[in-house]
Amino acid sequence: MSWFSQFFTNNITSILSSITNTVDQFHLSKEEKHQFQLAMEKIIQDKFSETEKTIRQELSSREKILVAELNQGDTYTKRARPTVVYFGLLMIGCNYLIVPLATQLLGIQMQTITLPTEFWVAWGGVVSTWSVGRSFEKGRVSNKFSQAAAGKQ
Incomplete structure (x- = not known):
């Protein structure tokens, strides 16, 4: 697991526990609370995955530009x-x-x-x-x- 993934995994856990503590204030059954927690975890992981993908694409494009500059004839x-x-x-x-x-x-x-x-x-x-x-x-x-x-x- 890369440092990037570890960073986001730790943040997901922190955010999810905050959300769960907030949901505890409402009267939900254990199953409803568990379903809510799973749904929130999926949403957060999807968002972090999109962010990671965007950052990786940006780094890749910067690398390609730098390599193209260094390999050109000028x-x-x-x-x-x-x-x-x-x-x-x-x-x-x-x-x-x-x-x-x-x-x-x-x-x-x-x-x-x-x-x-x-x-x-x-x-x-x-x-x-x-x-x-x-x-x-x-x-x-x-x-x-x-x-x-x-x-x-």
């Missing part, structure tokens, strides 16, 4: 992530190394730019994705994750 697409990484390094280097050095050594008054949080979040996400993909690629590890991150080998 070599810049394969270099796009490293370009973003190097541009970020250039911005960081200029802002936190070159500008302070120029200010101290040359006496030129220059202000550093405060890089926004969005820059750090986006750049960090690209760097981590690229690093993980390259690590799997270099390590010759082949599984679904590595194929999604680095393309099929």
